[in-house]
Amino acid sequence: MVTVKGVMQGFRSLYHQGFARIAACTLPVVLADSQASLHAILSVARNCSAQGVAAVVFPELALTGYTLDDLRFQDVVLEAAEVALKKLVEATTDLMTVVVVGVPLRRGDLLYNCAAVVHRGRLLGVVPKSYLPRYREFYEPRHFTSGLGSTGVIRLWGTDVPFGADLLFEAEDIAGLTLGVEICEDLWVASPPSGALAMAGASVILNPSASPVTIGRAEDRTLLCNAQSMRTLTAYAYAAAGEGESTTDLAWDGQISIHEAGKVLARSDRFPRGERVIVADVDLELLRQERMRTGQFGMGGERFRRLGFVLAPPLTDLGLKRDVARFPFVPSESEHLKRDCYEAWTIQVSALRQRLVASRAQRMVIGVSGGLDSTLALLVAARAADELGWPRTHVLAYTMPGFATGTESRGLAHELMDALGVESNELDIRPAAETMLQGIGHPYSRGEAVHDITFENVQAGLRTDFLFRLANLRNGIVIGTGDLSELALGWCTYGVGDQMSHYNVNAGMPKTLIQHVIRWFARQEDVEGRIASVLESIVSAEISPELVPDSGQGVQSTEQIIGPYALQDFTLYYVLRHGFRPSRIAYLAERAWSDPKCGVWPQNYPQDRRTAYDLSDIRHWMEIFLSRFFGTSQFKRSAMPNGPKLVAGGSLSPRGDWRAPSDGNARAWLEELRKNVPE
Numbered sequence: 001m002v003t004v005k006g007v008m009q010g011f012r013s014l015y016h017q018g019f020a021r022i023a024a025c026t027l028p029v030v031l032a033d034s035q036a037s038l039h040a041i042l043s044v045a046r047n048c049s050a051q052g053v054a055a056v057v058f059p060e061l062a063l064t065g066y067t068l069d070d071l072r073f074q075d076v077v078l079e080a081a082e083v084a085l086k087k088l089v090e091a092t093t094d095l096m097t098v099v100v101v102g103v104p105l106r107r108g109d110l111l112y113n114c115a116a117v118v119h120r121g122r123l124l125g126v127v128p129k130s131y132l133p134r135y136r137e138f139y140e141p142r143h144f145t146s147g148l149g150s151t152g153v154i155r156l157w158g159t160d161v162p163f164g165a166d167l168l169f170e171a172e173d174i175a176g177l178t179l180g181v182e183i184c185e186d187l188w189v190a191s192p193p194s195g196a197l198a199m200a201g202a203s204v205i206l207n208p209s210a211s212p213v214t215i216g217r218a219e220d221r222t223l224l225c226n227a228q229s230m231r232t233l234t235a236y237a238y239a240a241a242g243e244g245e246s247t248t249d250l251a252w253d254g255q256i257s258i259h260e261a262g263k264v265l266a267r268s269d270r271f272p273r274g275e276r277v278i279v280a281d282v283d284l285e286l287l288r289q290e291r292m293r294t295g296q297f298g299m300g301g302e303r304f305r306r307l308g309f310v311l312a313p314p315l316t317d318l319g320l321k322r323d324v325a326r327f328p329f330v331p332s333e334s335e336h337l338k339r340d341c342y343e344a345w346t347i348q349v350s351a352l353r354q355r356l357v358a359s360r361a362q363r364m365v366i367g368v369s370g371g372l373d374s375t376l377a378l379l380v381a382a383r384a385a386d387e388l389g390w391p392r393t394h395v396l397a398y399t400m401p402g403f404a405t406g407t408e409s410r411g412l413a414h415e416l417m418d419a420l421g422v423e424s425n426e427l428d429i430r431p432a433a434e435t436m437l438q439g440i441g442h443p444y445s446r447g448e449a450v451h452d453i454t455f456e457n458v459q460a461g462l463r464t465d466f467l468f469r470l471a472n473l474r475n476g477i478v479i480g481t482g483d484l485s486e487l488a489l490g491w492c493t494y495g496v497g498d499q500m501s502h503y504n505v506n507a508g509m510p511k512t513l514i515q516h517v518i519r520w521f522a523r524q525e526d527v528e529g530r531i532a533s534v535l536e537s538i539v540s541a542e543i544s545p546e547l548v549p550d551s552g553q554g555v556q557s558t559e560q561i562i563g564p565y566a567l568q569d570f571t572l573y574y575v576l577r578h579g580f581r582p583s584r585i586a587y588l589a590e591r592a593w594s595d596p597k598c599g600v601w602p603q604n605y606p607q608d609r610r611t612a613y614d615l616s617d618i619r620h621w622m623e624i625f626l627s628r629f630f631g632t633s634q635f636k637r638s639a640m641p642n643g644p645k646l647v648a649g650g651s652l653s654p655r656g657d658w659r660a661p662s663d664g665n666a667r668a669w670l671e672e673l674r675k676n677v678p679e
């Protein structure tokens with residue numbers, strides 16, 4: 001990709017970052033007055049071009065109006081439409097935007113319902129509608145011929161223009177921007193043309209429509225657009241006719257929407273008076289990445305003709321017209337968040353229940369620190385016990401204070417174990433830790449204040465050792481607590497340490513989601529007030545491993561060492577699910593995180609944690625993420641215990657979602673970050 005003046009200049013350009021700006025428009029038509037419609041269409045197209053829009057779609061037969069019935073055969077109407085189309089082509093010479101507009105066109109002795117694709121003074125091609133509805137309120141075959149399977153040219157104003165259902169419009173200067181067109185009913189059939197267009201490479205489908213409104217039809221359209229964009233892994237822009245269409249027997253609501261891989265990116269109000277234009281930046285790199293993973297695209301491309309055009313978009317900062325979630329693992333919409341919490345929780349409980357049955361375990365053993373991870377794991381264990389009809393006392397919970405255990409977390413651990421009615425135990429690991437430190441000749445045993453990794457890992461290791469031996473002693477299995485974010489960062493003690501367990505219910509759980517699941521659980525109707533209140537206290541506390549004693553500078557803060565989980569989970573999501581370049585993730589992170597007043601925070605997210613991160617924070621913490629994720633921590637994941645995948649963003653199990661060499665390095669990622677992200 002070319003940039004204006006070196007790479008850094010393009011950093012904030014949406015086109016440089018692999019997005020394309022797409023628009024859909026509905027506008028009042030004047031029936032059989034192509035000149036008036038042309039005027040309105042041109043004014044929107046000019047506006048789109050000024051905003052850096054790559055392609056805009058207008059409704060079906062927008063140049064004449066859809067509801068002409070037998071007037072469609074009137075020569076005066078058809079000639080005026082051709083004249084208007086010619087004027088439209090000429091008027092776009094200086095516009096960057098590809099204009100897709102519906103128009104009836106004669107080809108030989110036949111009439112077709114077409115979409116004209118116009119760019120910078122050229123009619124790139126004409127796509128005829130394949131499926132003509134003839135049921136209920138529709139009579140299209142009375143006038144039009146189906147374009148299904150058609151290929152060739154159409155002669156207009158003395159020149160031959162590519163014509164057919166086999167056309168793809170390919171931007172030569174924008175990687176991954178290939179446009180395909182289908183028209184209204186084409187989307188409603190069992191196998192829409194956009195399926196084959198996408199398989200052949202179309203990444204953006206534009207659909208000019210004229211869909212009369214009846215009760216419930218809006219949802220049907222949304223369902224179809226979402227499903228088709230998901231199935232074809234495309235962006236799908238839909239524009240339906242509205243004002244000005246005849247209401248003889250029908251009415252028109254002018255629905256417009258832009259979808260991407262199953263999600264609505266933009267939509268406008270329906271039944272508008274006057275024109276409506278929506279604009280969204282579609283993620284071409286995301287679509288390419290998703291397609292590459294499925295390995296099914298790129299087939300059957302030989303029977304399509306590729307018509308090139310040069311978009312030449314500005315590579316300046318045009319903003320980004322799409323929501324970038326601060327927390328990709330946590331939906332901000334409250335009903336959606338509740339649903340995800342329920343799903344995560346239910347998956348954890350059911351997976352553990354199955355493992356308990358299969359392993360014939362009679363008890364569960366778990367270390368409870370009073371922190372987030374072990375709290376969630378304990379809740380899951382207690383519910384699994386209930387569902388199997390076990391007494392709660394078969395959950396053997398151990399709090400195991402070490403050299404740096406705070407009184408607050410210890411207190412919370414006891415309150416939680418008591419409130420849940422599990423078997424509550426306290427096991428002081430310090431005597432054993434002292435023996436071990438002495439045995440290995442650690443300076444701490446000689447009275448020196450050396451709190452190094454060995455000092456930390458002796459404690460984490462002994463806790464695990466105790467839990468495993470207790471499991472042997474009491475016919476149980478050890479329930480793991482380490483979460484997905486810790487696994488990503490290698491933030492756990494390997495082997496004889498919290499990296500290991502018999503079954504880890506949290507292995508697929510991102511840190512940023514855990515607090516929401518615990519809060520959601522605490523607010524369930526059947527949860528006792530006492531349990532709810534201890535859970536709220538746990539969720540509010542600072543995240544700390546409590547392995548190093550407080551030397552007067554406050555409690556050891558995990559996030560000061562490995563970075564804010566908010567940012568690290570952001571990077572993790574895009575690395576794991578989409579394989580994006582670090583600089584692109586940094587660009588997205590800046591959009592999501594630089595202004596705390598922008599966008600929606602998840603419900604109940606504490607006000608005092610609503611922070612901002614600027615690009616230099618993002619760059620700094622991403623270096624740490626990349627070094628740890630690609631450079632030093634894979635060996636811990638390669639040997640991780642079993643546990644269920646939870647989020648669509650991915651899991652890190654080498655048997656499930658993520659395989660990587662245990663002796664890799666982070667150089668390529670760090671270089672890309674340093675080279676392409678401004679300091």
Ligand SMILES: Nc1ncnc2c1ncn2[C@@H]1O[C@H](COP(=O)(O)OP(=O)(O)OC[C@H]2O[C@@H]([n+]3cccc(C(=O)O)c3)[C@H](O)[C@@H]2O)[C@@H](O)[C@H]1O
Pocket residue numbers: 453456457460486490491492493494495497498544545547558632635662663
């Ligand atoms: N590729 C590779 N293949 C095989 N072995 C490899 C290796 N790379 C390093 N190693 C070896 O692995 C060892 C390092 O790994 P490890 O022993 O785990 O130790 P390490 O990763 O250095 O330390 C564990 C870190 O996790 C933190 N932690 C521990 C426990 C709980 C929590 C929490 O908050 O939840 C945090 C703790 O504060 C510490 O910073 C070294 O002996 C090294 O030589």
Ligand SMILES: Nc1ncnc2c1ncn2[C@@H]1O[C@H](COP(=O)(O)OP(=O)(O)OP(=O)(O)O)[C@@H](O)[C@H]1O
Pocket residue numbers: 366367368369370371372373374375398399400401402405463481482483486498543544545546
């Ligand atoms: N004082 C403790 N008593 C019992 N178990 C502990 C204690 N400290 C740590 N553990 C066990 O080791 C795991 C990892 O510990 P750590 O507290 O260092 O960080 P964490 O991963 O943030 O977990 P949590 O949120 O549960 O504290 C805990 O989930 C818990 O199972």
Ligand SMILES: NC(=O)CC[C@H](N)C(=O)O
Pocket residue numbers: 060133138183184185186188209210211212
């Ligand atoms: N113009 C059309 O092809 C309309 C048919 C389509 N089933 C709809 O209602 O949207």
